Amino acid sequence: MELIIREYELQLKHTFTISRESINTQPxxxxxxxSGGFSGYGEATSNPYYNITVPMMKQDLENLKSLIESSVDETPExxxxxxxxYLKHNMFALCALDMAYNDLYARQQGKKLHELWDYNTERNPLTNYTIGxxxxxxxxAKMKELPWPIYKxxxxxxxDIEIVKALRAHTDAIFRIDANCGWGIEETLNNAVQxxxxxxxxxxQPLKADDWQGHEIIYKHSVLPIIADESCIYExxxxxCYNHFHGINIKLVKCGGLTPARRMxxxxxxxxxxxxxxxMTESSVGISxxxxxxxQLDYVDMDGALLLSEDIAKGVQIQNGKIDYSELNGTGVVLK
Incomplete structure (x- = not known):
C-alpha cells in the first residue's frame, strides 16, 4: 500500500464567522x-480551537509511513x-487515514461504503445549510442566495433573537441554532422560549464544553432539545452526555474517523x-x-463543500438538502 499526502488551502465563498473566530480560507x-489498482481518499481540516495544523497532521502521518504501507488485508476496525x-494525540490525522482506508477497503470489495455496512439509504435525513x-x-442575503429546507x-x-426574527421573515425553513459555547445558562433558557x-x-452547544453542571440544568429545563458538539469529542x-444533552453531534475529525464514529x-x-x-468545512472528500x-442519523450537517468557492473533489451531490451518492464505490470520491 502506498501513502500519498496532499495539502490544500480551501477558498470559501464568504467570510465564515462563528462565536470565536472568522475565516476566509480553510487549510x-x-x-x-x-493498493492493487484502487485508491481511497480521506480528509481532515486544521482547527485552531483544537490546536491542530496541517503540517502537524502531515508530519505525524509521515512518521508512520512504513507501518501504514505495510498494512494489507486488514479490516478498517x-x-x-x-x-x-501512534495517533491518539492527533485524532484529526487519524481521521484522514481511517477515512481513506475505509474508502479503499470498500472499493476493493466492489461496494459503496453504505453497502458494505448494510445500511438502508431510503430514509436519509436532509442536510442543513449553515449561515455564519x-x-x-x-x-x-446568504440565505436568499441558496434557498434551503433547513438552515443552521x-x-x-x-x-441573537433579533437576528433569528429577521431571518424568519424571509423563509419558512426549519432553523437549527448553534451558539458554539457562546451563551450562559439563563440566556440559553430564555432564548429557547423565544x-x-x-x-x-x-x-x-450553547454553553462552554466543560460546563457539565450547566448543561444538566438546561437539559432539564430547556423547552428545546440540546445537542452536544464541543462537549462530545471522543467515544x-x-x-x-447522557442526562446532560438530548443528542450528540459527532465530528469525524475530532473522534478519529468513520470507524469510531460508527461506534459512537x-x-x-x-x-x-x-x-x-x-x-468542519471539508471538501467533497470529507463530506462524501x-x-x-x-x-444511522437523525440530523446531519454536511454542507462544508457548499461553502467553498471551488471544490477540490467530486463525490456526493447535494440538492435542496437531499444527498445523491456517486456511482463509484467506496465513498465515491475523485480528486479533480
Missing part, C-alpha cells in the same frame, strides 16, 4: 492510499486499532440520544464520507 490535508496508539454570523443584511444559524452575539416560537428545532464522551452512533442510540454528524453514515 486541509488529503490522504490517498493506493483492525487497521484503526493498530494506528490509534454576520450583519443581519448579509445573513439574509450560527449565533453568540448581543442581538426561539421555539420562531420555528427552531434544537440548540447546539468516552458519549456516556457523559450505536452507543448514543442505546442511551436514547439523538444522533447527528457535522462537518459523512454521507454513508446518513441511514
Amino acid at each position: 486541509s490535508l488529503i490522504v490517498q492510499l493506493k 483492525i487497521f484503526w486499532a493498530k494506528m490509534y496508539p 454570523i454576520d450583519t443581519i443584511d448579509k445573513m439574509v 444559524i450560527k449565533l453568540g452575539t448581543p442581538n 426561539l421555539k416560537e420562531l420555528g427552531v428545532e434544537f440548540l447546539e 468516552q464522551d458519549v456516556a457523559k 452512533i450505536q452507543q448514543a442510540k442505546k442511551l436514547g440520544l439523538k444522533t447527528m454528524v457535522g462537518c 464520507a459523512i454521507a454513508h453514515l446518513l441511514p
Whole structure:
C-alpha cells in the first residue's frame, strides 16, 4: 500500500464567522492510499480551537509511513486499532487515514461504503445549510442566495433573537441554532422560549464544553432539545452526555474517523440520544464520507463543500438538502 499526502488551502465563498473566530480560507490535508489498482481518499481540516495544523497532521502521518504501507488485508476496525496508539494525540490525522482506508477497503470489495455496512439509504435525513454570523443584511442575503429546507444559524452575539426574527421573515425553513459555547445558562433558557416560537428545532452547544453542571440544568429545563458538539469529542464522551444533552453531534475529525464514529452512533442510540454528524468545512472528500453514515442519523450537517468557492473533489451531490451518492464505490470520491 502506498501513502500519498496532499495539502490544500480551501477558498470559501464568504467570510465564515462563528462565536470565536472568522475565516476566509480553510487549510486541509488529503490522504490517498493506493493498493492493487484502487485508491481511497480521506480528509481532515486544521482547527485552531483544537490546536491542530496541517503540517502537524502531515508530519505525524509521515512518521508512520512504513507501518501504514505495510498494512494489507486488514479490516478498517483492525487497521484503526493498530494506528490509534501512534495517533491518539492527533485524532484529526487519524481521521484522514481511517477515512481513506475505509474508502479503499470498500472499493476493493466492489461496494459503496453504505453497502458494505448494510445500511438502508431510503430514509436519509436532509442536510442543513449553515449561515455564519454576520450583519443581519448579509445573513439574509446568504440565505436568499441558496434557498434551503433547513438552515443552521450560527449565533453568540448581543442581538441573537433579533437576528433569528429577521431571518424568519424571509423563509419558512426549519432553523437549527448553534451558539458554539457562546451563551450562559439563563440566556440559553430564555432564548429557547423565544426561539421555539420562531420555528427552531434544537440548540447546539450553547454553553462552554466543560460546563457539565450547566448543561444538566438546561437539559432539564430547556423547552428545546440540546445537542452536544464541543462537549462530545471522543467515544468516552458519549456516556457523559447522557442526562446532560438530548443528542450528540459527532465530528469525524475530532473522534478519529468513520470507524469510531460508527461506534459512537450505536452507543448514543442505546442511551436514547439523538444522533447527528457535522462537518468542519471539508471538501467533497470529507463530506462524501459523512454521507454513508446518513441511514444511522437523525440530523446531519454536511454542507462544508457548499461553502467553498471551488471544490477540490467530486463525490456526493447535494440538492435542496437531499444527498445523491456517486456511482463509484467506496465513498465515491475523485480528486479533480
